[in-house]
Amino acid sequence: MDALVRQFRWFVQSITFILLSYNTLLHGQADTIGMYIDEPEIIISATKMARTQDQLPIPVQVIGKKEIQQTGAMRLQDILQQQSGINTVSLLGTGVQMQGLDPDYTQILIDGEPLTGRSGGTLDLSRIVLGNVRQIEILKGPASSLYGSNALAGVINIITDQPEGKSLTIRSLVSPLQLPDIQSSLQWSGKKIKTSLFADYLKSPGYDLDQDTYGKTVEPYHQLTLHGKFSAQLGTYTKWNASVRNVSQTQWNAYEVTAPADIVTGNTYQKEWLAATNLTHFWNEHLKHTYRLSYTTFNQDLLLLRQESGNVEENFQFYQQFLKPEWQQELIYRNLTWHLGAGGEWEEVQSDRYEVTRRRAHPYGFTQLEWNHGAWQVLTSARYDNYVDIASSLSPKLSLKYQLNKALFFGGGWGQGFKVPDFRQLYLNFANSVAGYQVLGAVELPTVLAALEGQSLIDQYLVNTSQFGNIQPERSNSGQFFINYEGTNGNRMQIQVFRNDIRQLIETLPVARRTNGQLIYSYLNLDQVYTQGIEWSGSLRLSANWQLKSSYQFLDAKDKQVLEAIDQGSVYRRNPETLKTERLTRKDYGGLFNRSAHQAQIQVLFDSRTGWQAQARYTYRSRFGFADLNGNSVLDAANEYVPGYGVGYISLQRYWQAWIFKAGVDNLLNYHNATYLPQIAGITPYLGFEYQIDFHNHNHK
Amino acid sequence: MTKNTFWVLTLVALGFAACKKEETVTPSEPLTVETINNLFAPNDEINRETGEIIKENNFVKFSFSAKDTVSDDSWDLAFKGTKILVNGGTGSENITRTGHAGAIIKDGIFEEMLTAPEDSEYRQDSGTDLAIPTGSNNGWYVYNDAAYLITPIAGKVIFVRTHDDKYAKVEILSYYKDAPANPDAFTDQAATFTFRYIYQEDGSKNLQ
Numbered sequence: 001m002d003a004l005v006r007q008f009r010w011f012v013q014s015i016t017f018i019l020l021s022y023n024t025l026l027h028g029q030a031d032t033i034g035m036y037i038d039e040p041e042i043i044i045s046a047t048k049m050a051r052t053q054d055q056l057p058i059p060v061q062v063i064g065k066k067e068i069q070q071t072g073a074m075r076l077q078d079i080l081q082q083q084s085g086i087n088t089v090s091l092l093g094t095g096v097q098m099q100g101l102d103p104d105y106t107q108i109l110i111d112g113e114p115l116t117g118r119s120g121g122t123l124d125l126s127r128i129v130l131g132n133v134r135q136i137e138i139l140k141g142p143a144s145s146l147y148g149s150n151a152l153a154g155v156i157n158i159i160t161d162q163p164e165g166k167s168l169t170i171r172s173l174v175s176p177l178q179l180p181d182i183q184s185s186l187q188w189s190g191k192k193i194k195t196s197l198f199a200d201y202l203k204s205p206g207y208d209l210d211q212d213t214y215g216k217t218v219e220p221y222h223q224l225t226l227h228g229k230f231s232a233q234l235g236t237y238t239k240w241n242a243s244v245r246n247v248s249q250t251q252w253n254a255y256e257v258t259a260p261a262d263i264v265t266g267n268t269y270q271k272e273w274l275a276a277t278n279l280t281h282f283w284n285e286h287l288k289h290t291y292r293l294s295y296t297t298f299n300q301d302l303l304l305l306r307q308e309s310g311n312v313e314e315n316f317q318f319y320q321q322f323l324k325p326e327w328q329q330e331l332i333y334r335n336l337t338w339h340l341g342a343g344g345e346w347e348e349v350q351s352d353r354y355e356v357t358r359r360r361a362h363p364y365g366f367t368q369l370e371w372n373h374g375a376w377q378v379l380t381s382a383r384y385d386n387y388v389d390i391a392s393s394l395s396p397k398l399s400l401k402y403q404l405n406k407a408l409f410f411g412g413g414w415g416q417g418f419k420v421p422d423f424r425q426l427y428l429n430f431a432n433s434v435a436g437y438q439v440l441g442a443v444e445l446p447t448v449l450a451a452l453e454g455q456s457l458i459d460q461y462l463v464n465t466s467q468f469g470n471i472q473p474e475r476s477n478s479g480q481f482f483i484n485y486e487g488t489n490g491n492r493m494q495i496q497v498f499r500n501d502i503r504q505l506i507e508t509l510p511v512a513r514r515t516n517g518q519l520i521y522s523y524l525n526l527d528q529v530y531t532q533g534i535e536w537s538g539s540l541r542l543s544a545n546w547q548l549k550s551s552y553q554f555l556d557a558k559d560k561q562v563l564e565a566i567d568q569g570s571v572y573r574r575n576p577e578t579l580k581t582e583r584l585t586r587k588d589y590g591g592l593f594n595r596s597a598h599q600a601q602i603q604v605l606f607d608s609r610t611g612w613q614a615q616a617r618y619t620y621r622s623r624f625g626f627a628d629l630n631g632n633s634v635l636d637a638a639n640e641y642v643p644g645y646g647v648g649y650i651s652l653q654r655y656w657q658a659w660i661f662k663a664g665v666d667n668l669l670n671y672h673n674a675t676y677l678p679q680i681a682g683i684t685p686y687l688g689f690e691y692q693i694d695f696h697n698h699n700h701k
Numbered sequence: 702m703t704k705n706t707f708w709v710l711t712l713v714a715l716g717f718a719a720c721k722k723e724e725t726v727t728p729s730e731p732l733t734v735e736t737i738n739n740l741f742a743p744n745d746e747i748n749r750e751t752g753e754i755i756k757e758n759n760f761v762k763f764s765f766s767a768k769d770t771v772s773d774d775s776w777d778l779a780f781k782g783t784k785i786l787v788n789g790g791t792g793s794e795n796i797t798r799t800g801h802a803g804a805i806i807k808d809g810i811f812e813e814m815l816t817a818p819e820d821s822e823y824r825q826d827s828g829t830d831l832a833i834p835t836g837s838n839n840g841w842y843v844y845n846d847a848a849y850l851i852t853p854i855a856g857k858v859i860f861v862r863t864h865d866d867k868y869a870k871v872e873i874l875s876y877y878k879d880a881p882a883n884p885d886a887f888t889d890q891a892a893t894f895t896f897r898y899i900y901q902e903d904g905s906k907n908l909q
Contacts, residue, residue: 459830517829517836570808572856576882579874579895581810581855631843631854639883675847 093124117298142417744782790825800864
């Protein structure tokens with residue numbers, strides 16, 4: 001393994017500025033796509049190859065450029081917040097919850113390459129600006145059979161604009177939250193060589209939803225995003241793509257502490273690099289090879305000082321790098337397409353909270369078969385990830401679709417996903433001397449405990465010690481079924497049923513108590529949970545100008561051990577009025593925290609076809625549990641829920657020559673909840689424009 | 702604090718449903734469930750800025766046979782803040798343990814648990830390891846750090862062997878004055894116990 005690590009390192013060092021790139025097929029086909037709503041989108045995430053939705057037996061939700069432009073959304077979380085079936089969750093950054101599963105279970109990709117740098121499992125969506133995003137592909141359900149670990153709940157792939165033509169676009173948006181956001185995008189392309197450079201600068205004063213507490217809900221921050229892309233046609237059959245992306249963010253922090261009373265302030269700096277390149281070559285009309293290489297780094301630097309005493313409150317550095325070479329072959333023969341791929345992932349983390357620099361490397365291989373036969377479409381794939389110190393994983397997936405007639409088809413699938421324990425869960429060695437506790441990764445745990453045991457510092461073990469040092473990947477078994485109706489003229493409807501069973505879920509819990517009473521926490525495979533639900537979405541064209549869209553998700557997410565304990569009659573609660581202790585029934589159990597049973601969205605779109613566009617959107621989310629209050633660790637009492645809420649959006653756009661003007665209001669009804677939903681800012685009006693200079697002398701987009 | 706003004710005794714007859722069984726061989730009278738309301742046992746006063754103890758308070762000693770707080774060594778349980786001591790074993794607290802008391806927490810419903818556990822199961826205080834452990838989700842209560850609330854865990858029944866080898870079972874119902882349905886950590890008086898118990902004075906383990 002060390003040899004492999006060294007090899008990879010050498011590789012990294014020798015290629016300093018590798019460029020990133022993306023799928024060539026997308027490029028070729030995407031040019032023909034216009035700005036109209038009903039054009040079929042090219043989807044890459046489902047197969048790692050460009051396909052349209054009707055070529056796929058898997059439903060993929062696509063948020064296109066037009067939809068992004070019609071809102072005031074500047075960052076990824078802004079647009080995902082408006083989708084039903086997706087929740088944004090605010091914990092150490094804003095993450096995404098899909099099919100009722102936490103942010104750690106969704107893989108976030110930019111042009112197919114994974115981003116690194118998660119805090120407590122959450123990849124902060126605010127790192128992704130939308131200015132150069134062509135479309136967002138949301139693939140729900142397990143995708144480990146192509147993407148490996150972390151894609152257990154699904155994949156969100158951010159596809160950015162391909163370089164094309166010669167133009168300069170300047171865009172700006174001003175709102176109380178964005179003072180201002182300025183973007184520019186330069187495209188300079190010839191016939192064979194195409195380049196683009198995107199830059200975005202966002203400065204935000206933050207916002208304060210609770211005036212009574214010191215500090216703002218979201219403190220001021222500024223962020224600079226640079227993204228350069230390059231592609232070259234090397235002969236008729238070979239194409240080379242490369243790209244580099246850099247995001248740097250400075251986030252202010254300010255809060256109050258007690259004992260002794262003081263004010264803590266300081267900055268969090270974050271820097272991220274993503275460099276990737278790929279080469280595609282057609283050997284003949286049947287055989288195509290793609291070589292990909294991506295390198296990502298994430299750097300976080302936090303220094304917080306107490307103002308009065310001048311003492312250091314927190315000083316934390318974190319550095320992660322990730323390298324991924326991959327090779328893929330696509331072989332087309334009649335109605336069969338066969339993919340074969342292999343690659344490796346090398347990862348390194350340095351942090352104050354780890355004893356030493358931690359690394360891991362592992363190779364993987366995957367295969368995929370697409371078969372179209374009459375009304376049937378079959379897509380089957382499998383991936384094998386060969387880990388060294390953790391159990392290896394085989395992730396199969398099978399999807400089928402049957403076309404009943406021109407408008408109606410149905411399908412389903414089954415797949416297995418997995419998530420390996422992350423570095424934090426394996427290697428963390430962190431003691432909070434102020435609050436008096438210690439957190440140890442699963443690998444660190446046995447050695448540290450043995451040392452403490454030797455010094456007679458362990459008072460009591462709180463769990464069976466035979467479980468220590470034996471952490472396993474979390475594994476899922478998932479199934480889904482869908483029916484699709486694709487009418488003419490943009491009328492469509494889809495119903496999808498899903499179920500995910502997850503076992504060996506990793507939980508944080510106290511494992512031992514020291515003689516001084518302090519608790520030691522660690523990570524263990526414990527829970528078994530399931531999430532299941534129904535998703536419905538529909539689109540109705542009311543007239544040439546008006547369109548109505550709506551969607552709905554019902555979700556049921558529960559802990560199987562809790563259900564078992566309820567059936568055994570060993571979960572209790574006290575009636576707050578009579579003070580009588582009673583047994584919990586299945587009906588009383590509200591399931592996992594932070595999950596809403598119902599989510600719905602309705603949207604009205606207007607397009608005059610003469611340059612005016614407008615939309616109004618309303619999203620609703622039913623009540624969800626935030627914490628246990630009555631002491632049984634289970635969601636059951638009415639006061640353990642945050643009440644249901646709705647958020648309204650309205651926007652207007654005017655296309656005029658080379659200009660686009662935009663105005664709108666987000667959160668029209670000014671819903672806010674500082675404690676439980678800090679990621680939702682209050683009512684936010686905005687104004688923006690876009691101006692495009694086309695160096696080819698025809699001004700229309 | 703005038704300790705005795707806060708508590709009120711309530712007598713509840715248990716087992717009306719069992720009346721039909723009067724002809725059976727064991728016609729023992731069901732024991733009465735006693736409820737103690739608002740036993741105020743404040744913690745030491747602490748300077749929140751520095752963490753220093755400004756005023757140390759005494760443990761409030763309770764005796765099952767007296768059905769009341771006591772000041773001598775005949776106590777069974779002693780309360781201060783979230784800490785509950787038994788009159789048996791050793792400890793660093795400023796209190797004298799002369800008795801033979803012990804305790805064990807069991808999961809279940811108070812009314813359904815009819816017999817005291819075997820003697821071997823009772824624990825005594827031993828240094829910082831208390832028979833009734835302190836700490837959130839460790840013994841009888843859970844602490845919510847968002848609402849700053851102490852909530853007694855439902856389904857936790859504390860079996861007590863008294864200082865003079867009698868048996869009792871206890872269920873703590875509330876940590877706030879007058880046992881409000883929705884306590885507020887900022888307005889309701891804390892460290893004010895409401896609990897109910899059944900005490901068997903004949904020395905048997907029958908707690909029916």
